[in-house]
Amino acid sequence: MLAADFIAFTLGALRARRGRSLLTLLGIAIGIAAVVLLTAIGEGIHRFVLAEFTQFGSNLISIAPGKTSTFGLSGALVSNVRPLALADAQALARLSGITAVVPVVQGNAAVEATLAGGARTRRTMILGTGSQVPEVWQMRPAIGRFLPADEVGARPFAVLGSTLRHELFGATSPLGARIRIGGEPYRVIGVMEPKGEMLGFNLDDTVFIPVERALAMFNRNSLMEIDLLYAAGQAGGAVAERVRALLKLRHGSEDFTITTQDQVLDVLGSVLDVLTAAVGALGAISLVVGGIGILTIMTIAVQERRREIGLLRALGAPRGQILTLFLGEAVLLSSVGGLAGLAAGALGAMLIGAAVPALPTHIAWQFVLLAEATAALIGLGAGVLPALAAARLDPVEALRDE
């Protein structure tokens, strides 16, 4: 049989029972659309989370006190007997390949501003940092400047986050204003650009002060974190090894945890991939049910077309050809249904993306292809039994029917 004949025959068979074919298509299409839509939502969330993490730049290494191998929080962040000292951060800054270092102490205190209308107080997050926050965290001052790099003694300067500025000063310019943080006097020298929220941490409702002053204010001797930015051409793993060697030399043992951003992104990426795949698998339940639909309809078709099959066999069509004909019909049904589902799912994803901007969607093409391939495979699998039944028909028996 010529390929053209084969296609014409299959299409003719499907067209002859239009309603039935359409419904079967619909079943598969719903399944595929569900898979496409759900994985699109999963992929969208994946990208959203990764974007949240990389907004601080990508060549980052962070060092925390205390050795932890699990994901659990180490008590060392709160207090420890082997502090991660400011001197450690200064030593790391001299390491080759490191372009910027930010020592971090985080705390909570009241920030008080005296204005013409009276005093305003707001309790919020205090970040004690070095001068290189703009480079390392990729956030720039909107007005004024960031904390200066003082050689000796940290002057009492403060840089406000945009929300905090708004709460304390409203529309008036805070530059040069005197504020009290935890009871100590500071002078405002800048306001940061709004950065938005990252995983629950609002970096806009913050005040940045020199890390030496924060250590004194909170009566601590250990930093909570040191963030390093390394040069773009460097391999993260090699830099992390050099950092590890230097700190071990200074501390005598490995009493700190180094996390490179690549590691974090890898772990997050794989977790989110698993989630997307799981959601896609849930949608695939519908695909299986759709496959049963094809099986049912093909079984019925073979029963109804016994005479036709008998005639073909009597005219000399070999069994293989009959098998191919019915298999082709099943695969055509499922893959056309799959394509319709793809279109519907993609459209739905776009509509959701447009209607609910908070729920990011992004069509995951690898899953789309997988879904389409699955649809075709389901058609093949569902078509095998009925097609075999058709091929095995005895022409004499089949022709004698009815």
Next chain:
Amino acid sequence: MRLRDVLGFAAQALSGHRTRTWLTLLAVGLGSAAVVLLSALGEGARVYVQDQFAQLGTHLLIVLPGRNETTGGPPPLLGATARDLTLDDALAMGRARGVVRLAPLAVGSAPVAAGGLEREVNILGTTADFLAVRHLSMGQGDFLPAGDPSRGRGVAVLGKTLAKELFGNRQAVGEWVRIGQRRFRVIGILASSGQSLGDTLDDLAIIPVASAQALFNSPGLFRVVVETRDRETLRSAEAAVKDIVRARHEGEDDVTVITQDAMLATFDKILRALTLAVAGIAAISLAVAGVLIMNVMLVSVAQRTSEVGLLKALGAAQGQVAALFLAEALLLSAAGTLAGLALAVTVVAGFNAIYSSFQLVIPTWAPLAAAGVSLGAGVVFGLTPALRAARLDPVHALSGR
């Protein structure tokens, strides 16, 4: 036509075409089993979290130093504060009305060494009441002794993993360990607590709170866990605790108080939403099964045209014919649902028999929802074929083909 006749007629029609009937039942069964199983998974997770919280005690207040005024923002879970929450603050809270007992917590990390082995673990400084507040039990020996909490004694209670790492199978109780630069005598080993919402209590050392403050050279507490008399006193105790701290901190409101209920409610809400979403996704497959029912019924109507013609010629009303085919569709979806529910119940029972730590729980609404959706699909998708059969012209139908 009586109901029994309608059902009998439909059942006969179905058993006439075994293969397609079985396949349709399979489709509906898979769909409803998926709905019930997935919601059982979600509900199981919810019950699990609830149990975990109940283990911690359901009427607890957690007091943390520091307060953020960001609305809707997270409480300051980590981080230092300009004014510490001190041990004296904690002891003063104990005098609030409705407070039964409380445990101040000072947390840090330090190496614990014994006999040449060293392990860096979390150190928890607390008082004797911690055992009761957290509902812990001792494996061996005693917990920290009661007494003046501001006196740091050189005694330590080890978590199970830590004791095993440092002492192996030897007797640990009575031995000395070095924590940081100080020596402590091991007086007890905790019974294994397993994982409790992520933080394991197996790999830590518990020492008196004053000793921890000296070890870490910091007068501040990490948090204070307050147990109230019952759930009703939770609110008033929260206010009382805040008043006490305000009075002691020169009128400043600089602590955050979290109730256990608030946390539980958040988890509950998230998990309920997840369960519903997952069940909803599974219900899509029921819609696909509904499409299949419609398809099979249409085929059935087409094949039995002459039969319908005969019925109508014998005087059957349109409604009667429609009822016959609708009954067939409903019978298909009902039997499929029953099979699916039976499958789900079996799987859940099997799972629960094998895994004892995590139990699947079928929520009451799940079987009802599955049955509702699949019967609804049966009616909706069965209606078109039934109406098509009812509207057949008897003369044309009988003349056939």
